[in-house]
Amino acid sequence: MQIKLEEPNEKQMLFLKDKHKHVGFGGARGGGKSWAIRFKAVVLCLNHSGIKVMIVRKSYPELTENHIKPLKSMLFVGTPGSPAKYNDSKKEMTFLNGSSILFRYCDTEKDVDRYQGTEVDVLFLDEATQLSESQIKKIIACVRGVNEFPKRIYYTCNPSGQGMGYIKRIFIDRKYELGEYPDDYSFIQSLVTDNKALMKSNPDYIRQLEALPPKLRDAWLNGRWDVFEGAYFEEFRATPDPIECESAGITVEQALDEHRWTHVIKPFEIPVEWKIYRSYDWGYGKPFSCAWWAVDYEGCAYRILELYGCTSTPNEGVKWSNKEQFDRIQQIEREHRWLKEKKVRGVADPSIWDGSHGISAAEEADKHQLWFEPGINDRIPGWMQVRERLKFDENGKAMMYFFENCKAIIRTMPLMMFDEHIPEDLDSDLEDHAVDECRYFCMSRPLAPRIIKNKVKPEIDPLDQFNQNERFDRAIYRRT
Template sequence: MQNNADLPVKTLYLGEPNPRQALFLMDKHKYVAFGGARGGGKSWAVRVKAVLLSYRYPGIKIMIVRRTYPELRSNHINQMKELLSGLAVYKDSTKEITFPNGSVILFRYAQNEKDMDKYQGTEVDVLFVDEATQFTEEQFNRIKACVRGVNNFPKRIYLTCNPGGVGHGFVKRLFVDKKYTIGEIPEEYSFIRSLVTDNKALMKTNPDYIRQLEALPPKLRKAWLEGDWNIFEGQFFEEFRDIPDGYITRQFTHVIEPFDIPREWTIYRSFDFGYGKPFSCDWWAVDYDGRAYLILQLYGCTDIPNEGVKWHPDRIFSEIHRIETEHKWLKGKQIFGVADPSIWDASRGEAIIEAADRNFVYFDKGDNKRLPGWMQCHYRLAFDENGYPMVYFFNTCTAAIRTLPLLQFSERIPEDLNTEQEDHFADSFRYFCMSRPIAPPKQKESKRLYDKDPLNLYHYAAV
């Protein structure tokens, strides 16, 4: 390990902040939230502010918190090690950087309750919680309790945030709605908005990132591109369109009349099993352009209370097998199956997959990452610049068409959907989409809303 005293003299170049980052670097409120949208240069600003404070106040103790260790490493530790190489010493065993002037930056994560216990006894002067909306208010309060101590160093708490996440509600309350409760002093809170468009460095190196945000349906685009905190309510798949005569043009609709599937198209089967709830088995045909069509659906309830089991697993899978051996679109074809990974779970007795195997119905495990999965569903549903989506539903698939537009946003995790609703087809759709992920489609120029000056809308930004 290197000793501070042996460090050679080296010039530190931190780079140039953009105007929003500069506001963040200069802000002296006790609580400062920075962000509002994705890719605004938040983590960069956290690192630079932590380094500036370390030099400005010799002996200060700073902590940077992120939810998981891999995120902490890839967003902060790696960059800080590089930035401060030869100037300060990083110790992996303690995950701390020590400066020759005695200042220390601690890197900490908090993925579960056990990690939270580690904060007890830690005392710091300045805390940065990066992506604070990934924490619940209770977790945030426990981490915040580390900011204490009797010395003359400033005591500050910095948060970076995007709309969405389990902490959406408390961050919005404190910094956007500015509704305070007893013990909270309004003058101590400041909010600085930064949008991805403020991050010229990223816009230059990764213009695709903007394209991805623009391809989102309006509510998510408003949240992640424009930094709107009021949007996670109402219909989850707001882009879903069922235009009765849509089959004539197939433009700006997702629901079409069935047609005979060319034999050459690939067939997929996605499946979501509900314990005591509906199951959804969905057959998709994919054309030469990668466009998917929901062609057939088997949907039913696995167990109706007081009526006995209607659709026990063997009946479901033997029916799936029958359809696949008899239906003209499916018989004789190779079918790629993907299913809810929980059907491999044997902790409640025989795993459901055993019944599938027994009936010659085979599946790969679906990817159950929810938010990336919903993104894939949104990318598929998005209309391209000519009004064509990457997924259509035959109007005979009534459970899909009925349930998809009914789903609502979750109140608990704002950018997820409310899982207490009939989301079985949606889950099956998600497994299918994740098995064949696509890039977001190109949008029309007119959708570029980000040129508006956000300051006109957000007079409460700390300027």
Template sequence: MRAGKAGRGGTSRIPGVPNKKQQLFFDSRVRFTAYGGARGGGKSWALRRKLIALCLRYPGIRCLLVRRTYPELKSNHLGPLLREYGALLTYSEGEKQLSLANGSSIDLGYCACDRDALRYQGQEYDIIAVDEATQLSEYQFSVISASLRGTGDYPRRIYLTCNPGGIGHAWVKRLFIDRSFRPGENPEDYNFIPALVYDNDVLLSADPGYVRQLERLPARLRDAWLHGRWDVFEGQFFAEFDESVHVFDAAGGAAVIPNNTRRFVALDYGFDMLAALLLGVDTSSGLWVFEECCEPGLTLSEAAGRVVELCRGQEAEYAVASPDLWNRRQDSGRSGAEIMQAVPGMLPLRPADSRRIPGWRMLREYLAGRGDGLSLHISRRCSTLINSMQSLLCDPGRPEDAAGEPHALTHAPEALRYAVMSRPRPPESEATFLPFSFRRSRSLYDI
């Protein structure tokens, strides 16, 4: 493989031939390139090779290689880098840095917690490589990526490798799989290159038993690690959630949604996020989620206004919310419920049964839909709820509870939990009458 110029001298060649997916990774020039999906796709080798090639091509370039912990980074990258490119590199244990004779360098970093991310504030890098990006939170990635800056004539790019699962699953999936961008995020800056073990001819030849090992895994691990599926992964809280079963297309709603539903709203409020769901329960106790409003940075009054807009013309009967909304605020002496209830058109508020584990158990009953009437149907328009149901993680210390991080994923499922625990009563079935007709009977006068 030709890496380009090594300083002002001639050219350097580093051995090895990339497979087709690795070549796509090498050729990507966008600001954010993610590579991976399944285990064994050759991600680590490609990431190391890309960094060395950039260091040789651009003398003086500054790179950062990050993984969750430093022992993981040493085992997975430092050792292989020194074995593969030791003639080109000088390693400083004190500075945690690999340097080349042409002035290029690769700093070795880690980020096991938010405090670690702050170590990179004020640093400047031309290239940042994040290995196993789904093991970092969105906050940690945002802080580290803010170090991508400089004044030299170098490319400015971030390269990520990733597998489904982990605390960062949701943000990686949002950016690179779903391509659901927020204001300020340019879709042209993001490129995802999927990789499977079947793309890695070197591994298949050297260890053909590795594929059989992946094929013997439990179903969910097999789907994620062998097939690279992002909608299923180990540690997923709602493993039973299935888009093909629980999501309906609102465009065909007239043919799907029952005519007779009793409607209400469930909401989880915080200044960081309002999650409000418009729901209906049908005559069989099936639960339908028609619309959502998920918006950050709203005051209590503004949040109530959004709820009013959400259920306009829907004949919703009440809104159920977390009981802490009834706690009195020290600044005004009024509760959040009082402030929201004072907004014209706001539905009558009810405190939810906020018990977590019983609530999650009840929600699983709706997801199971075993024929006892309980079932759950979510409109495809409710993208935040759908993504949160797919990406919510188990609490590692309490498997029956959902994890509190990533926090952004918790709001919409919490609102849905309040909904099922409000024990919504189905509407009364319309009475049916047998057809009848009057028939004149004979009397004594009919002679």
């Protein structure tokens, strides 16, 4: 049987030919990393009898989708004449010449124990930054043996995940510790733009990367490793951005009235037809946060009211028991003119169904006839949804606003910082209760990413009569 392999691109070729002991590849999304691993693993196995290769990915579903399935189809496994067989219980692909590829995952620290006793010649860590430094080091210990095959470790990576600090140190910063030899390490950067096959087959993929918030875009599209520091919600504005107002030719007051270039706005009366939602984050010994949202016909969300308080002995304010929280929430929904007689749909922190601290908060809520559905707790996709709603379109309009009476979110959102260990997550040691509950709400009504057109900056031409008149009109308007 003839196996026809696709052609590697230029960067993939560098990766395939690299002879260092530790080879890093990628550094961004969609750069053809998993493809390069599959190609290299197959070429090694077909050309060297008896070689042992292992491909590791964090989770089993990712391992299946990125490696097991594509390799089975690439090698026609299961059809007569195929050079390889696959044993599902051993998660091992064996070749007629005695070579083999082991497929392994490593979701938790405990999973590493299963690697003890495994010996391989070549190891591929696909998306190595998703593994922790200690997991990486323990798995690498499997690369040993007395045969003549060179021992190599290939890491594909992008700036994200808990192992980012380690991978950045060895491949990007090239700062080495005792026992690490600089000459053993090489890194080949590959961006989505280097993956010609993907650019051709799925040109939308790059547009999705371009639509990311600036820091994530810099990391995942441009392969920058140094962007995850400072404020997490860089797009959040408590007042209209004066520079944007100036370039849009409006005053800050106008922008505030028109809900442009700001997320904090003055309260207005909620039309009766708008739907109302409630989001809730429970805190055991930490603050709880409850918010009410009104959603307009276009799906834009307005945080109209909130209740925020402490659940343990507080340094400030009152301590709230579960019962007191739900008494108050119930009272607000019964009495507030925006909420009474409305059906309020609730979404909550999934931990409220946890009864290990006594009667669960969900049970207490039930007693108060306050219903919740469990929030989807996928943090990174959740933050992407929050940021998607915060994003301004070319006219300065967002998909989420906060009434100025919602003090907790306005105070805490700008304080959120990137997590040191999981770079695209936020640091959960901070006061994140209001943003957490905001995340559950956003995840319950997800938006497709909006591609914002680049603003065309008007050129100011002193002889342009139209612009001059417009400015003149506005000057009169302001004075009256």
